[in-house]
Amino acid sequence: xxxxxxxxxxxxxxxxxxxxxxAILAGCRFYAGYPITPASxxxxxxxxxxxxxxxxxxxxxxxxxxxxxxxxxxxxxxxxMTATSGPGFSLMQENLxxxxxxxxxxVVVNMMRGGPSTGQPTFPAQGDLxxxxxxxxxxxxxxxxxxxxxxxxxxxxIRAFNLAEKYRTPVVILGDAELAHMRERVYIPNxxxxxxxxxxxxxxxxxxxxxxxxxxxxxxxxxxxxxxxYRTYVTGLTHDESGHPRTVEPEVQQKLIGRxxxxxxDHKDEIISYETFELxxxxxxxxxxxxxxxxxxxxxxxxxxxGVRAGLLKLSTVWPFDFEVIEELAEQVRKIYVPEMNxxxxxxxxxxxxxxxxxxxxxxxxxxxxxxPMEIMERVVx
Amino acid sequence: MxxxxxxxxxxxxxVILASVILGRAAAVYENLYAVQTQSxxxxxxxxxxxxxxxxxxxxxxxxxxxxxxYAVFFSQEAYTKFLHTVKEGxxxxxxxxxxxxxxxEFEKRLNVIALPLTEIAxxxxxxxxxxxxxxxxxxxxxxxxxxxxSIEKAVRDAVPHGTEEINLRALRRGFELAEKLKP
Numbered sequence: 351x352x353x354x355x356x357x358x359x360x361x362x363x364x365x366x367x368x369x370x371x372x373a374i375l376a377g378c379r380f381y382a383g384y385p386i387t388p389a390s391x392x393x394x395x396x397x398x399x400x401x402x403x404x405x406x407x408x409x410x411x412x413x414x415x416x417x418x419x420x421x422x423x424x425x426x427x428x429x430x431m432t433a434t435s436g437p438g439f440s441l442m443q444e445n446l447x448x449x450x451x452x453x454x455x456x457v458v459v460n461m462m463r464g465g466p467s468t469g470q471p472t473f474p475a476q477g478d479l480x481x482x483x484x485x486x487x488x489x490x491x492x493x494x495x496x497x498x499x500x501x502x503x504x505x506x507x508i509r510a511f512n513l514a515e516k517y518r519t520p521v522v523i524l525g526d527a528e529l530a531h532m533r534e535r536v537y538i539p540n541x542x543x544x545x546x547x548x549x550x551x552x553x554x555x556x557x558x559x560x561x562x563x564x565x566x567x568x569x570x571x572x573x574x575x576x577x578x579x580y581r582t583y584v585t586g587l588t589h590d591e592s593g594h595p596r597t598v599e600p601e602v603q604q605k606l607i608g609r610x611x612x613x614x615x616d617h618k619d620e621i622i623s624y625e626t627f628e629l630x631x632x633x634x635x636x637x638x639x640x641x642x643x644x645x646x647x648x649x650x651x652x653x654x655x656x657g658v659r660a661g662l663l664k665l666s667t668v669w670p671f672d673f674e675v676i677e678e679l680a681e682q683v684r685k686i687y688v689p690e691m692n693x694x695x696x697x698x699x700x701x702x703x704x705x706x707x708x709x710x711x712x713x714x715x716x717x718x719x720x721x722x723p724m725e726i727m728e729r730v731v732x
Numbered sequence: 733m734x735x736x737x738x739x740x741x742x743x744x745x746x747v748i749l750a751s752v753i754l755g756r757a758a759a760v761y762e763n764l765y766a767v768q769t770q771s772x773x774x775x776x777x778x779x780x781x782x783x784x785x786x787x788x789x790x791x792x793x794x795x796x797x798x799x800x801x802y803a804v805f806f807s808q809e810a811y812t813k814f815l816h817t818v819k820e821g822x823x824x825x826x827x828x829x830x831x832x833x834x835x836x837e838f839e840k841r842l843n844v845i846a847l848p849l850t851e852i853a854x855x856x857x858x859x860x861x862x863x864x865x866x867x868x869x870x871x872x873x874x875x876x877x878x879x880x881x882s883i884e885k886a887v888r889d890a891v892p893h894g895t896e897e898i899n900l901r902a903l904r905r906g907f908e909l910a911e912k913l914k915p
Contacts, residue, residue: 362752362759362766472772487860532795533752533768535759647793 352540354402358540365503365529366433368536369459370395372507373431375539377546378457379405380430384412384438387471388527389461392433413438417445417458425584429511433459435527436478437468439485446520447486448499448586450610452572453562455514455549457507458481459523463528464718473718474526476640476691482522483669489607491614493521493621494669498643500534506666512547513621517613518570524668526691526721528641536566549573550579562606563591569613574722587657614670623666624675628654632661632692634730635683635708637700639665641691641720648723653730662731678704680710687730689713735877736797737785740814741806741827746864750804751783753868753886758787760889767795771896780809787877791894802875803869805831806849823875824869825849845870845913846891851891852909862902865891866879869906874913 355361359389363371370392373381381396383389393407400407406423410416416432423430434442439460462682464470478485482494485650493513497503503525510521545640552558557565557572558580564571571591573658574580583593588603596602614621629635629651636646643664653660666674676699680686686708688697697712704710713729715721737754741747746794747796748770753767770783784797798818805811811831815838818824826834834846847870865887872883884900891899 360760362756362768423865528769528795531770533755534792534795535764536764578849641795644793644795720796722796722798724798 351403353541354399355538357538360544362535362536363500364391364531364533365497365525366461366498366531367395367569368500368504369433369507369523369525370399371538372466372504373457374399374403374405375509375541375544376429376508376511377548378402378429378431378511379419380423380428380489381432382410382416382423382430383404383407383432383434384410384416386413386435387440388463389433389438389459389528391530392459392461393475396702413441414445417442417449417456420456421445421449421452421454424456424575427578428451429455429515431457431459433461435461435463435471436465439478439481440582440591443481443485445520446492447488447490449520450490450492451586452484452584453518453573453610454520455518455524455573456520457510457514457669458520459507459525462524462526464716470718472527474528474641474691474720475716475718476524476526476642476695477716479524479639479668479690479692479695482524484584489611490520491611492669493517493614493667494524495521495666496524496639496668497529497666498640498664500529500532500536501670502666503529504536508544512545515547516570517617517621518549519614524640526641527602529603551575555580558582559717560591561593562589564609569609569616618670618672621667621670622672624672625664625666627662627664629663630681632659632682633658633684633685634658635679636660636726637663637665637679637686637688637696638690639668639696642691644688645721645723645726649726649730651729652723656731658731671699671703673699673703674699677705677707680704680707683708685709685711687711687713689715689726691715734786734788734792735802737787737871737877738800738803738814738818739783739785740804740810742782742809743779743781745781746782746808746861747784747806748772749890750868751785752845752888753865753883754871755785755787756890757878757882757886758785762878764789769793769795780807780813780824782810782814782818802871802877804871806863807831808833823871825870827863845874847909852905856905857898859898859900861888862899865902866906867901869903870910870913871906873907873910880907891902
């Protein structure tokens with residue numbers, strides 16, 4: 351397999367470009383999108399690369415169509431992705447729920463910009479965090495990942511495809527305008543350096559007849575692929591194990607939604623990833639995700655120079671959320687600070703996790719600039 | 733070693749391309765860590781444009797410039813807005829003809845190189861828009877922030893196909909000017 355970009359070496363590329371290259375190395379062969387700042391460069395890269403790897407990249411009439419096409423492509427057997435920003439992500443919400451309900455592996459990238467509405471197209475924000483988790487209606491479960499460097503944008507995109515395939519679920523990558531357009535050194539590995547996961551396919555006709563069953567007890571049903579010999583019914587209506595609508599029996603809904611939660615939450619130790627920095631002896635903790643984590647690392651270094659025992663917990667997985675690790679942290683430290691580029695979203699999750707065992711303070715910032723390390727440090731030293 | 737470089741001017745002057753080339757030279761050809769960021773409005777030409785490059789021999793945490801060690805000002809607006817953010821002793825390159833109103837008092841604390849960059853670019857290559865590459869030549873020649881060979885390779889990678897030689901001519905003219913300007 352020849353790739354349309356150099357592999358096994360470092361390059362200097364944008365976050366958007368890193369997402370596109372990672373998707374291709376993870377096996378993505380279908381992209382559908384609608385251009386929007388600051389995610390358009392993902393589409394541009396996919397439009398260029400896809401024909402060169404026998405894949406397909408198409409522009410749809412809008413973001414509703416884009417995610418619908420991606421869901422369809424996934425049922426046809428392709429690993430599929432779309433990318434957008436705030437306004438487009440809002441349009442995708444209904445079909446994101448459809449992907450949850452039909453257990454369709456897809457990757458949706460949201461490069462966050464200032465909102466609501468069309469807001470600040472060229473400026474970064476983290477205002478869509480709760481929307482990524484709870485934006486579509488109804489009880490649901492999905493996975494949300496959040497990179498802070500261009501290398502992480504690359505690595506987490508590969509991870510997003512692997513998690514989507516393994517758990518038959520949509521995975522959202524939450525980036526931001528700064529990361530999308532930032533260029534940074536990134537190592538693009540050789541294909542044999544990457545672990546690539548493929549979805550479970552039905553082993554036999556019995557498994558194929560129950561595309562929403564649980565034959566292996568892990569909550570993840572094998573996925574029959576359209577055109578490979580089985581007749582499969584796929585619907586957003588509440589359905590039984592065969593996929594047919596059963597909308598008036600409470601226990602069918604309970605069993606289906608229960609399993610969709612369980613297949614993620616039973617494996618959350620494998621799904622959740624985070625990094626710590628100088629946390630072992632910390633009495634002050636900073637909890638952050640995405641781009642602002644980089645300011646937080648610097649703030650921790652500056653605080654340590656001043657003799658403040660500060661540390662950082664950087665969340666790479668935003669959902670499912672590790673409430674237990676936050677509670678353990680709250681037992682260790684005196685106070686937790688949550689810097690985020692919104693008026694308070696991650697803060698509420700951290701406060702719930704802390705469970706009253708440490709004070710939690712929000713360091714909110716909106717307007718389109720990443721917190722400076724000084725802003726975080728000054729709030730901590732007061 | 734954390735070095736911060738600020739490029740600023742208006743859209744269409746190649747501010748962002750210059751920053752990308754410098755970052756690429758450091759990251760790809762010198763095996764250093766480098767981050768390039770940019771800030772601009774929705775318009776592609778005419779609006780204020782600002783780009784930053786941070787270069788380091790260790791992983792870069794905060795990706796933006798805090799107090800630039802080196803700065804380039806291609807417009808009065810950029811000069812007025814950002815001059816006072818640079819570090820004391822910083823090397824600063826100013827497009828003399830586009831920045832008529834200067835701050836001589838503040839400039840005493842800096843190493844200022846003020847030249848008619850657009851005019852020199854036009855004389856050198858016949859194209860005023862090679863001014864950004866000429867400036868890169870001066871910056872690299874004077875400061876040695878990356879090697880000359882690295883920046884030449886990065887220019888070849890990043891400029892539009894077919895314009896490599898003309899841009900390298902601008903770059904090398906920048907190197908020549910730097911020789912005369914070195915303290």
